[in-house]
Amino acid sequence: MGEDRHNVLLVVRCQLGEREAFPELVRVWHGPVWRYLRGMVGSPHLADDLAQEVWVAVVRGLPRLRQPERFTPWLFTIARRTVANHLRQAYATPETSVVEADTVAADDDPLSDVLNTMEIEAGLTGLPPLEREVLILFHLQDLPLAACAEVLDLPTGTVKSRLHRARRMLRNILIERNHEA
Known part of the structure; x- marks a missing residue:
């Protein structure tokens, strides 16, 4: 909880206009945001460009x-929107909505204990x-399910089922690539 409190205080310090606070906020959060962006777009150079867009949006x-304690999901929502805008422009087609079945049970998957960052x-x-x-x-940003649901703008149950399906798909990919899963 100390880290959460530190983040809240850092956000409030930024909002109050304290000069040193924003560079510190960027130092703390740039790495996680950049890794998210790189994972979504695949290119380190594009992730650099998109990260700059994210930080401009954060400054604005x-x-x-209004709720500094919700900074983390707010930040990743901005990053997600930045990726979506980039993809929309890159493919010049409107984003299509995906209808999902939420029927997959998302109980504890033994794979979640085994996966490490490199495998993912x-x-x-x-x-x-x-x-x-x-x-x-x-897995890579360590956001709790509730924060993932907020960033993805989905019910927690949908996030659980998507996570379960993603783990299954990842397991199959790793098996195909002769990784131990």
């Missing part, structure tokens, strides 16, 4: 953030964007 939006990153490129994103947020 931070004064209006190795298999990410083979996953569709929706499944890739939920794995990045949950």
Whole structure:
């Protein structure tokens, strides 16, 4: 909880206009945001460009953030929107909505204990964007399910089922690539 409190205080310090606070906020959060962006777009150079867009949006939006304790999901929502805008422009087609069945039970998957960051990153490129994103947020960014649901703008149950499906798909990819899963 100390880390959460530190983040809240850092956000409030930024909102109050304290000079040193924003560079510190960027130092703390740039790495996680950049890794999320790189995981979503695949290119380190593009992740650099998109990260700059994210930080510009954070600077503009931070004064209006009413609940500093919700900074993390707010930040990743901005990052997600930045990726979506980029993809929309890159493919010049409107984003299509995906209708999902929420019937998959998402009980504890033994794979979740075994997966490590390297294995997840190795298999990410083979996953569709929706499944890739939920794995990045949950496993690589360590966001709790509730925060993932907020970022993805989905019910927690849908996030659980998507996470379960993503783990299954990742397991199959890793097996195909002769990784131990």
